[in-house]
Amino acid sequence: xxxxxxxxxxxxQENDFEETMAGPVTELWHQRQEGxxxxxxxxxxxxxxxxxxxxxxxIIVVNGRIESYWKYQELFYDLVRQGYDVFxxxxxxxxxxxxxxxxTELGHVGHFDDYVSDLDTFIExxxxxxxxxxxxxxxxxxxxxxxxxxxxxxxxxxxxAVLSAPMHGININKWMRPIASPLARVMEQLQGQPSYAPGxxxxxxxxxxxxxxxxxxxxxxxxxxxxxxxxxxxxxxPSARWVWQGLAAAKRCISExxxxxxxxxxxxxxxxxxIDNAAHQQFHQAMVQANRxxxxxxxxxxxxxxxxxxDTYRTPALxxxxxxxxxAEIPDA
Numbered sequence: 001x002x003x004x005x006x007x008x009x010x011x012x013q014e015n016d017f018e019e020t021m022a023g024p025v026t027e028l029w030h031q032r033q034e035g036x037x038x039x040x041x042x043x044x045x046x047x048x049x050x051x052x053x054x055x056x057x058x059i060i061v062v063n064g065r066i067e068s069y070w071k072y073q074e075l076f077y078d079l080v081r082q083g084y085d086v087f088x089x090x091x092x093x094x095x096x097x098x099x100x101x102x103x104t105e106l107g108h109v110g111h112f113d114d115y116v117s118d119l120d121t122f123i124e125x126x127x128x129x130x131x132x133x134x135x136x137x138x139x140x141x142x143x144x145x146x147x148x149x150x151x152x153x154x155x156x157x158x159x160x161a162v163l164s165a166p167m168h169g170i171n172i173n174k175w176m177r178p179i180a181s182p183l184a185r186v187m188e189q190l191q192g193q194p195s196y197a198p199g200x201x202x203x204x205x206x207x208x209x210x211x212x213x214x215x216x217x218x219x220x221x222x223x224x225x226x227x228x229x230x231x232x233x234x235x236x237x238p239s240a241r242w243v244w245q246g247l248a249a250a251k252r253c254i255s256e257x258x259x260x261x262x263x264x265x266x267x268x269x270x271x272x273x274x275i276d277n278a279a280h281q282q283f284h285q286a287m288v289q290a291n292r293x294x295x296x297x298x299x300x301x302x303x304x305x306x307x308x309x310x311d312t313y314r315t316p317a318l319x320x321x322x323x324x325x326x327x328a329e330i331p332d333a
Contacts, residue, residue, distance in 0.1 A: 011078050011318055014311050017218045025077045037125055039092055039118035041110070046096035047089040047126060050080055057134040058085035059325070060127060060158075062119060064141030064167075065107055066203075066235040068095030071223055075307050082322055085132070089122045091115050091146075094235045101194040105202040107238040108194045112249040115146045120154060136325050137262075140164040140307055141275065145249050148283070151264070152256035159328045162265045162321040164306045165272055168253045169279025170246065187240040200237025203227070212273045214303055216310040223308065254282045258290030265295045265324040267317050269302040269309075295324065 012020050032048050039045040048069045051058075059079050061072060069076075069088035076086045092115065093100040093108050101108040109115065127135065137158045139147025144166020151161055187198060196202075205224045214220050227234050238246070264287065268280050280296070287294035297320050299306060302313035309317070 010081070011315055012074050013315075014216060014218050017074075017222070020077070021074065021222065025073050028077055028080060029073050035126070037121060039097075039121055040114040043092045043100070043114075043118075044098045045089055045092060045118050045122065047087065047122060049088075049126070050076055050086045051130065053080050053085050054083050055085075056132060057083075057136065057159075058087055058127065058130070058132045059136045059138055060119075060123065061086060061088040062137060062139035062143035062147050063088065063091070063095075064143050065091075065238070066094060067140075067143075068233045070095070070226060070230060070233060072307070074219070078318065084136070084325075085130075087122075087127050089118065091142075092118060095233060101239065103194070103202070104232075105234055105236040106194055106196060107235050107242055109239075109242050109245055112145075112245040113149070115142075116149045116153065119146055119150050123157065134159045134328060136328075137161040138164065138307075138321065139166060141304065142167050142246070144168070145246070145253055148253040148260070149249065149256065151262045152253075152259040155259070155261045158262045160263050160265075160325050162267065162324055164267050164317065164321075165269045165275050165304050166253070166266065166280070166283075167246065167250055167275055168283045169250050169276030171273055171276045185240075185244050191240060194239045194241065196237050197240045197243045200239075202236035203234040204236070212303060214305040214308050214310070215312075216308065216314070219308050219310075250279065254279065254286055257283050257286035257294075258292065260287060260292055260294075263293035263295075263324070263327070265297065265320060267306055267320060268296070268298045269304050269306050269313075270298050270300040271302060272304045274304040 032050055034048045036044050036046055068090050079086045090097040135158050137147055144163040147161060147163060151158060208217050208220050211220060266280055266284060268277055284294050284296045299313050299317050302309050306317040
């Protein structure tokens with residue numbers, strides 16, 4: 001007899017958040033494995049894993065800009081309770097990985113494709129040797145960009161993927177869109193060394209009331225408290241180079257979408273002000289026109305951080321993700 005995993009309604013909830021985080025989540029987090037590998041240009045990339053839960057299937061979580069796997073302890077707890085081993089990495093220039101600029105709070109990257117190469121190295125050197133029959137991927141925001149490009153360039157590795165508010169475009173004022181990338185290139189040349197893009201600043205904890213990320217006060221406060229307890233995780237605004245590299249990568253996601261053979265579920269946050277939601281339609285259309293499997297679901301009323309949102313939005317987002325993954329369940333022997 002197959003043991004059924006917890007129902008979607010047994011996902012971690014805001015009403016019990018503090019108790020859950022202090023109890024079972026902390027207990028599980030203490031069981032994590034952590035390590036480093038060398039990514040492109042000999043950059044040290046940090047990773048974490050929670051294994052021993054399922055020998056057959058694992059989920060690789062690909063987080064967004066300014067994030068760290070430390071932020072996703074609640075999500076990892078929910079993934080483990082749903083019956084998956086979990087792997088995650090911190091991208092170059094953020095989290096516990098090597099920083100790429102003298103200002104350690106500057107969000108910088110040399111080449112966006114380095115993120116994709118690092119993910120490939122992580123999967124080949126850390127995840128695959130475990131011998132799982134099925135690998136799944138959950139990419140959020142910038143991690144959705146990285147996931148999209150990885151899927152397009154490495155077919156056959158990932159069974160199914162979920163893109164949470166993926167950065168297939170950045171929400172920029174219409175009049176700025178044609179000049180954003182060339183302006184960022186010019187600024188990079190004028191600066192001479194990695195520096196903040198115009199209007200960007202080092203890390204600061206934006207008050208909950210004015211934050212564009214989530215409507216969950218308890219989750220938002222936990223995230224901000226985490227970065228105060230571990231200030232080495234703090235990342236502020238992006239560099240000028242990151243801006244034009246990110247814009248170019250977002251466009252490549254759409255142009256390469258037809259090469260993705262992995263079934264994809266794209267989750268859009270209906271009230272997202274960070275990502276250009278119109279670009280999701282372009283990505284979805286590109287996959288469909290290439291006869292690829294891309295499901296599209298809008299979580300109405302949700303802000304950008306679907307995996308960190310209020311239960312009203314987070315629960316249906318995760319329920320849809322698990323439903324998508326379970327379409328590839330290994331049949332009982």
